[in-house]
Amino acid sequence: MPLWFVRGLLRGVVSTPYPARPDPSVAGLPTPPAFRPGALGRGVADSLVAICPSRALARDDDTLVFDAGACAATGRCRDQAPDAVTASGAWELAATARPALVKRIPLARGARR
Amino acid sequence: MTAGQTAQPPGAAPAAAEVAAELRQAVTRQFGRSLHIRTLDTGSCAACEQEIRMLAAPHYDLQRLGFFFTPAPRHADLLLVTGPMLRAFAPAARKTYAAMPAPKLVVATGACALGGVYQPDPFSHGSVEQVLPVDVWIPGCPPSPLALLQGLLVAVGRLSEQAAGLGFTAADSA
Numbered sequence: 001m002p003l004w005f006v007r008g009l010l011r012g013v014v015s016t017p018y019p020a021r022p023d024p025s026v027a028g029l030p031t032p033p034a035f036r037p038g039a040l041g042r043g044v045a046d047s048l049v050a051i052c053p054s055r056a057l058a059r060d061d062d063t064l065v066f067d068a069g070a071c072a073a074t075g076r077c078r079d080q081a082p083d084a085v086t087a088s089g090a091w092e093l094a095a096t097a098r099p100a101l102v103k104r105i106p107l108a109r110g111a112r113r
Numbered sequence: 114m115t116a117g118q119t120a121q122p123p124g125a126a127p128a129a130a131e132v133a134a135e136l137r138q139a140v141t142r143q144f145g146r147s148l149h150i151r152t153l154d155t156g157s158c159a160a161c162e163q164e165i166r167m168l169a170a171p172h173y174d175l176q177r178l179g180f181f182f183t184p185a186p187r188h189a190d191l192l193l194v195t196g197p198m199l200r201a202f203a204p205a206a207r208k209t210y211a212a213m214p215a216p217k218l219v220v221a222t223g224a225c226a227l228g229g230v231y232q233p234d235p236f237s238h239g240s241v242e243q244v245l246p247v248d249v250w251i252p253g254c255p256p257s258p259l260a261l262l263q264g265l266l267v268a269v270g271r272l273s274e275q276a277a278g279l280g281f282t283a284a285d286s287a
Contacts, residue, residue, distance in 0.1 A: 070229025
């Protein structure tokens with residue numbers, strides 16, 4: 001019996017097909033943004049659309065359209081508007097339908113910026 | 114069964130949804146425990162390839178799940194495509210897909226393959242789905258090995274996808 005198998009049993013470490021608990025290796029990875037709708041006005045949304053290098057953002061009237069599939073997680077939108085954008089921490093993003101990755105985020109009507 | 118039929122389009126009729134569910138079950142039966150993967154670079158910067166290579170390393174050990182990389186399209190069940198599908202590479206991509214035996218799956222990997230980064234222009238189609246019928250989309254630039262692993266398990270029906278439930282909104286706490 002291989003030693004690594006015995007060592008794993010002694011330490012109580014089990015190999016699972018998929019991480020049974022949050023994996024620390026993904027904690028520091030860049031992830032797509034999460035938006036705070038209350039802090040997102042048209043002006044802020046337009047500035048985010050202009051700064052996104054991967055065409056993941058677009059504005060449709062009072063809605064910010066975010067394509068998580070196109071997002072390269074550069075973090076530029078977070079740098080541009082730290083009050084309105086934060087890291088989502090989401091990385092399990094695989095989808096069996098492309099539209100499932102396109103999200104519509106309502107903008108705050110009263111927000112000036 | 115051909116690739117592209119397993120994905121359920123939004124607003125699909127209930128009958129179509131049932132067919133899609135049956136096809137997905139068939140994919141799970143066929144590929145759930147043994148899947149051979151052919152990678153295809155259609156103009157990637159090679160960051161995705163580096164992450165894909167990590168899947169075979171001991172930490173992730175893809176082989177323990179019954180997933181294997183194969184150099185031959187004729188031995189492949191799943192085509193893992195990276196890059197924005199350069200027009201010069203499209204004929205080779207079509208030939209690779211045609212050489213694979215059915216049933217087969219196509220997984221678009223990385224922001225370039227999903228239509229981010231590059232627009233359609235005289236040099237590039239801009240996304241993989243312009244040329245190949247994609248079944249699963251894995252976002253990321255590049256997607257981490259765990260994200261790739263999740264995508265592969267979603268492709269064979271061993272994990273349920275979470276993308277539809279994500280809103281990408283945060284509480285207004287700032």
